Amino acid sequence: xxxFTLWVLIPGVLALSIYxxxxxxxxxxxxxxxxxxxxxxxxxxxxxxEPISLRLWSGFPIYTIEPAQSIYGNRFIFNNxxxxxxxxxxxxxxFWIGGAIPARTHRLFTPLxxxxxxxxxxxxxxxxxxxxxMLLALASMVSVPLLSAPGRxxxxxxxxxxxxxxxxxCLILLADALFSIATRPGGEGQSDLVPSxxxxxxxxxxxxxxxxxxxWLPMLAEEVNPYPAGFIFFLLPNxxxxxxxxxxxxxxxxxxxxxxxTAVQYAGVLMTLAGGFGAAFDRHxxxxxxxxxxxxxxxxxxxxxxxxxxxxxxxxxxxxFSLLAPQAIGLAIWSLALSIFKHYHPELSFSAxxxxxxxxxxxxxxxxxxxFSLAGLxxxxxxxxxxxxxxxxxxxSLTIAWLSLVGCSGVLIAGLRSLSALVTxxxxxxxxxxxxxxQVVLLLxxxxxxxxTGLFPxxxxxxxxxxxxxxxxxxx
Amino acid sequence: MSLELMxxxxxxxxxxxxxxxxxIDDWRLNVSLLAIQYVGVFALILQVWPLAMSISHMVAGWxxxxxxxxxxxxxxxxxxxxxxxxxxxxxxxxxxxxxxLGSDRAPNxxxxxxxxxxxxxxxxxxxxxxxxxxxxxxLTQTWGGLILIGIALLHLxxxxxxxxxxxxxxxxFSGFLILYSAINxxxxxAALSATIALGLALSGAYLTLAPSxxxx
Numbered sequence: 001x002x003x004f005t006l007w008v009l010i011p012g013v014l015a016l017s018i019y020x021x022x023x024x025x026x027x028x029x030x031x032x033x034x035x036x037x038x039x040x041x042x043x044x045x046x047x048x049x050e051p052i053s054l055r056l057w058s059g060f061p062i063y064t065i066e067p068a069q070s071i072y073g074n075r076f077i078f079n080n081x082x083x084x085x086x087x088x089x090x091x092x093x094x095f096w097i098g099g100a101i102p103a104r105t106h107r108l109f110t111p112l113x114x115x116x117x118x119x120x121x122x123x124x125x126x127x128x129x130x131x132x133x134m135l136l137a138l139a140s141m142v143s144v145p146l147l148s149a150p151g152r153x154x155x156x157x158x159x160x161x162x163x164x165x166x167x168x169x170c171l172i173l174l175a176d177a178l179f180s181i182a183t184r185p186g187g188e189g190q191s192d193l194v195p196s197x198x199x200x201x202x203x204x205x206x207x208x209x210x211x212x213x214x215x216w217l218p219m220l221a222e223e224v225n226p227y228p229a230g231f232i233f234f235l236l237p238n239x240x241x242x243x244x245x246x247x248x249x250x251x252x253x254x255x256x257x258x259x260x261x262t263a264v265q266y267a268g269v270l271m272t273l274a275g276g277f278g279a280a281f282d283r284h285x286x287x288x289x290x291x292x293x294x295x296x297x298x299x300x301x302x303x304x305x306x307x308x309x310x311x312x313x314x315x316x317x318x319x320x321f322s323l324l325a326p327q328a329i330g331l332a333i334w335s336l337a338l339s340i341f342k343h344y345h346p347e348l349s350f351s352a353x354x355x356x357x358x359x360x361x362x363x364x365x366x367x368x369x370x371x372f373s374l375a376g377l378x379x380x381x382x383x384x385x386x387x388x389x390x391x392x393x394x395x396x397s398l399t400i401a402w403l404s405l406v407g408c409s410g411v412l413i414a415g416l417r418s419l420s421a422l423v424t425x426x427x428x429x430x431x432x433x434x435x436x437x438x439q440v441v442l443l444l445x446x447x448x449x450x451x452x453t454g455l456f457p458x459x460x461x462x463x464x465x466x467x468x469x470x471x472x473x474x475x476x
Numbered sequence: 477m478s479l480e481l482m483x484x485x486x487x488x489x490x491x492x493x494x495x496x497x498x499x500i501d502d503w504r505l506n507v508s509l510l511a512i513q514y515v516g517v518f519a520l521i522l523q524v525w526p527l528a529m530s531i532s533h534m535v536a537g538w539x540x541x542x543x544x545x546x547x548x549x550x551x552x553x554x555x556x557x558x559x560x561x562x563x564x565x566x567x568x569x570x571x572x573x574x575x576x577l578g579s580d581r582a583p584n585x586x587x588x589x590x591x592x593x594x595x596x597x598x599x600x601x602x603x604x605x606x607x608x609x610x611x612x613x614x615l616t617q618t619w620g621g622l623i624l625i626g627i628a629l630l631h632l633x634x635x636x637x638x639x640x641x642x643x644x645x646x647x648x649f650s651g652f653l654i655l656y657s658a659i660n661x662x663x664x665x666a667a668l669s670a671t672i673a674l675g676l677a678l679s680g681a682y683l684t685l686a687p688s689x690x691x692x
Contacts, residue, residue, distance in 0.1 A: 171652075178609060181659065
């Protein structure tokens with residue numbers, strides 16, 4: 001069996017199969033969680049390209065998971081350095097599917113979630129940039145029904161999301177074509193690279209929602225159920241970030257100037273500032289989530305920009321991987337709490353949710369905690385990683401570090417304003433828990449996780465840094 | 477007919493269909509023009525891609541058009557509304573009034589024509605340069621690809637309806653594919669491009685039909 005079959009085809013087929021079970025909502029969700037965790041566990045346990053002896057009974061054949069799969073002339077390569085990313089992707093999918101029932105997502109959420117994860121895994125494994133880009137386009141198309149629930153009018157944010165994703169993919173395809181021409185033997189060299197670099201930068205900027213192409217994020221968070229939106233805000237940019245890292249490393253070897261990483265740094269700080277300012281001045285809880293996601297993508301880009309060597313591995317890549325866990329927890333808890341608010345208050349503007357915390361205290365508490373965590377408040381999940389990022393950035397450019405801090409302060413201000421709106425009731429109000437038991441358990445577990453990861457970063461950061469080292473090391 | 481002549485007619489076909497799709501408001505004509513546009517795209521990519529791969533893209537485009545058309549036909553419409561549309565005054569253009577998509581905020585035709593003219597001017601000035609970037613890409617192919625991209629961007633900028641956006645995205649992707657086809661001649665590229673065209677059509681059909689679907 002090939003790794004491609006195990007981590008792409010089987011989840012894809014399963015996603016289609018469990019769609020037929022959509023009448024039994026809980027069955028779908030539990031199947032999805034178990035299957036995603038199983039795939040993550042297999043990625044952790046099974047060595048790729050080495051004989052595996054299961055010994056279920058005597059004479060049981062020895063299996064080897066083939067690392068490469070060729071489809072129509074293009075290769076999809078999985079090796080031991082890809083495994084950490086597969087683990088992260090499927091753990092993340094399981095984590096998000098776990099909260100789907102309390103978040104009241106629609107029944108297509110689990111199959112679509114698995115399908116998107118399978119497509120993104122294939123995009124990461126594709127040898128050719130063009131195939132990766134086209135698979136990203138397919139993943140964004142599968143995201144459309146995930147974001148736009150049946151029975152509701154199509155949100156403008158969804159169409160805008162689709163436009164930016166497809167336009168970005170087209171530009172990456174063009175950049176890939178231009179790169180392959182410019183680096184052909186006998187080409188004119190560096191001068192030919194300018195259009196390809198511009199096209200590549202613009203393509204990734206559109207897909208990663210780099211300012212000024214970030215408008216779809218707040219629109220989407222405002223119009224659709226925040227929970228699937230949070231899933232897309234986390235998974236898509238981070239997978240594209242990994243592909244971008246791979247593409248930048250690959251093109252650095254054929255003449256991409258090191259100043260490209262400086263451009264990534266500027267884009268990152270611009271996004272952090274744009275997200276921070278947007279969050280600080282907005283008056284809609286949904287849009288705040290969108291702006292916070294913009295800030296987080298900015299932080300991700302800043303972390304990527306630290307890896308400014310033409311070769312793949314630098315020590316700072318660990319920071320990028322360490323950012324993933326707090327971001328995932330923060331965005332998942334925030335979007336879950338917000339989806340609970342949206343159920344009771346379909347309009348999430350500050351005026352509409354005034355005093356809502358009295359009715360939904362657990363959701364209010366965890367939402368504000370997640371907000372503060374993503375802003376980098378001490379004792380919460382993102383703080384240790386953000387400090388590591390800021391201190392590394394300050395060694396290179398103090399201005400960039402300060403500006404990203406200012407951006408994060410905007411998210412902090414947004415949290416304080418949300419808190420103020422949630423607890424300011426026009427009438428005399430009494431505390432009353434309206435959340436369901438499952439919601440309370442999940443929200444409190446999430447809040448505990450935010451505190452735990454903030455207080456004991458030494459328990460997960462070395463592991464994530466190790467994963468980063470494995471990912472960035474050449475495969476054996 | 478030689479391939480160069482086919483490409484020339486293909487470029488004319490994609491230019492005319494792209495312009496008409498931007499101006500015309502009738503969904504049936506738009507879907508038909510999309511199908512014709514794919515014939516033009518076929519003629520342009522046939523210069524570099526093998527016949528089977530070029531045909532697969534054209535057929536995928538036709539199926540995409542059919543999917544969009546079926547999605548519109550499946551929309552539940554109140555009887556009274558259809559009657560109103562059918563009995564509308566011919567003075568404002570009977571064809572345009574009949575079964576229009578209700579884009580009352582569509583830009584004025586004169587404005588659209590001026591926009592098309594400006595895009596065509598920009599494409600005309602840039603065609604030789606872009607053609608020089610990609611060896612093996614003829615001027616007609618470059619013109620066809622760039623004009624599709626330019627007018628598709630106008631489409632995406634002017635309209636926000638799901639059907640219009642999908643048609644714009646399909647044109648945009650076809651435009652890029654014409655430019656890209658000169659470089660990548662792998663079967664996977666053809667298969668994925670056909671899948672993307674179908675995926676776009678399905679996404680557009682879903683967005684069109686989602687409001688009338690059963691919630692849950």
